Amino acid sequence: MRRAxxxxxxxxxxxxxxxxxxxxxxxxEVIARAVKRIGxxxxxxALADMLGxxxxxxxxxxAQKKLDVVxxxxxxxxxxxxxxxxxxxxxxxxRPFIIPSEYPRGKYLLLMxxxxxxxxxxxxxxxxxxxxxxxxxxxxxxxxxxxLQPGRNQVAAGFAVYGPSTMLVLTVGHxxxxxxxxxxxxxxxxxREPIEVPADTAEFAINVSNMRxxxxxxxxxxxxxxxxxxxxxxxxxNMRWVASMVADVYRILSRGGIFMYPRDAKHKEGRLRLMYExxxxxxxxxxxxxxxxxxxxxxxxxxxxxxxxxxGVVLGSKNEVERVTAYHR
Ligand code: F6P
Numbered sequence: 188m189r190r191a192x193x194x195x196x197x198x199x200x201x202x203x204x205x206x207x208x209x210x211x212x213x214x215x216e217v218i219a220r221a222v223k224r225i226g227x228x229x230x231x232x233a234l235a236d237m238l239g240x241x242x243x244x245x246x247x248x249x250a251q252k253k254l255d256v257v258x259x260x261x262x263x264x265x266x267x268x269x270x271x272x273x274x275x276x277x278x279x280x281x282r283p284f285i286i287p288s289e290y291p292r293g294k295y296l297l298l299m300x301x302x303x304x305x306x307x308x309x310x311x312x313x314x315x316x317x318x319x320x321x322x323x324x325x326x327x328x329x330x331x332x333x334x335l336q337p338g339r340n341q342v343a344a345g346f347a348v349y350g351p352s353t354m355l356v357l358t359v360g361h362x363x364x365x366x367x368x369x370x371x372x373x374x375x376x377x378x379r380e381p382i383e384v385p386a387d388t389a390e391f392a393i394n395v396s397n398m399r400x401x402x403x404x405x406x407x408x409x410x411x412x413x414x415x416x417x418x419x420x421x422x423x424x425n426m427r428w429v430a431s432m433v434a435d436v437y438r439i440l441s442r443g444g445i446f447m448y449p450r451d452a453k454h455k456e457g458r459l460r461l462m463y464e465x466x467x468x469x470x471x472x473x474x475x476x477x478x479x480x481x482x483x484x485x486x487x488x489x490x491x492x493x494x495x496x497x498x499g500v501v502l503g504s505k506n507e508v509e510r511v512t513a514y515h516r
Contacts, residue, residue: 190377190378191376191377192374192375192376193215193216193355193357193375193377194212195377196357196377196380197211197212197216197359198212200359200361203361204360204361206360206361207359210270210293210294211271211343211359213269213270213271214266214269214271214320215320215343215359217265217269218262218265218318218345220265222347222353223353223368223375224261224265225254225257225258225261225301225316225347225349226347226349226353226368228257228258228261229314229349230353236253237254238252238253238254238309239252239253239309240252240253241253241255241256243256245278245279246278246279246495247278247495249305252302252308252309254305254308254314255301255302255305258301258302258316259277259278259301259302261301262275262277262316262318263275266297267286268291269291270290270291270292270293271293271295272286272292272293272296272297273285273286273292273296273323273333274296274297274329274330274333274334275297275298275299276297276298276494277298277300277301277463278299278300278301278495281495282331282494283296283329283334283494285328285330286329294322294323294325295320295322295323296323296329296333296334297319297320298319298320298334298462298467299317299318299319299463300316300464301316302314302315303316303346303432303433304429304430304432304434307429312429312430312431312434313348313349313431313434314348314431314433314434315346315347315431315433316347316349316433317345317346317432317467318346318463319338319341319343319462319463319466319467319470320342320344321334321340321342322342324336331494334462335493335494337487337488337489338461338465338466338467338487339470339487339488341360341466341487342359343357343358343359343360344358344466344471345357345358345471346436346437346468346471347433348431348434348437350437352368353370354366354367354368354437356437356440356471358471358474360470360474362380362381362382362475363382363440363474363475364379364382365378365379365380365382366378383475383476384439384443384475384476384477384504385442385443385504386476386505387443387507388444388445388504388507389422389424390426391409391412391425391426391444391445391446391447392428392429392444392445392447393405393426393446393447393449394428394430395426395428397451397454400451400452400453400454401452402449402450404482404511404515405447405449405451405482405511405514407514408510408511408514412424412426427444432446432448432464436468436471436472436502439477439503440471440472440475443503443504444503444504445501445503445504445507445508445511446500446501446502447500447501447502447511448499448500449482449499450481450482454499456496456499457497457499457500458497459498460495460496460497460498461491461496461497461498462491462495464500465481465486465498465500466487468500468502469486469487469500470487472503477503477505477508478502478503478504478505478508479502479503479508480501480502480511480512481499481501482499482501482511483515483516
């Protein structure tokens with residue numbers, strides 16, 4: 188069977204929906220190339236001295252791993268010259284990186300978490316890269332304010348998983364597609380489309396070590412899952428927590444489930460970043476028929492107030508997300 192490449196998929200999307208102008212296609216191709224390079228470094232691991240700490244801290248005061256730094260450099264460098272971007276922001280950059288005026292400037296804003304799941308780098312568990320693309324408001328400098336748009340404005344979002352296979356999951360607003368890297372050819376090929384998240388599930392993902400800090404609606408939901416067949420849900424639930432959002436979300440795209448990193452007494456705003464973790468994942472999951480809220484409202488409707496702001500995340504199978512959200516009302 189002949190499988191489509193990312194380029195062929197995007198050209199087909201443009202033909203059907205008119206949603207992928209050449210500039211956006213080129214931007215996504217540049218990101219896909221950078222992802223291949225990062226994936227290669229991840230695979231090399233200790234052989235390329237990629238494991239361990241970089242001895243520095245990022246903007247949120249978190250210790251950076253060598254791979255956090257390398258992944259950020261690869262993505263920034265790959266996008267500098269492309270001509271499609273006006274500016275970019277990453278978990279590792281405090282302020283927007285505005286494309287210098289001597290370089291060609293485009294009309295998109297790129298937001299990224301270059302290396303998601305940092306705590307799993309050194310233990311050989313799946314990690315990834317998450318990205319989101321926003322339009323740059325016309326006629327203005329691509330400063331911090333230009334980035335503060337709700338997630339529903341995203342024109343593309345995606346994430347890579349560096350696992351047993353390197354995968355790239357992508358949406359340009361009409362469904363979600365998954366590509367697998369053929370390492371011999373160095374090409375991503377379409378391996379799943381459409382992706383549909385079942386509305387119901389019996390599998391949840393949450394870091395239970397935070398239980399004592401949870402708000403009552405979250406505690407109630409998980410207690411009911413744990414009560415299984417003998418509880419109000421009258422069915423047994425399974426639990427999975429990879430601690431790499433990319434891997435947990437990919438599992439949900441594969442067989443359904445609910446993923447939660449709610450705000451709690453310790454993580455008062457939430458733990459995950461709105462602009463380059465929650466928003467892209469919310470768009471991807473919604474494009475698969477799932478739902479994503481912060482426990483109260485739809486993530487894609489949240490008006491950001493800061494580049495690196497955090498948010499509670501509840502996403503996955505629609506009926507379960509709606510249940511948790513209803514418990515908060
Ligand atoms: O970037 C945040 C992240 O690494 C996510 O990928 C993951 O879901 C979460 O943190 C894991 O958090 P914890 O360390 O609390 O399990």
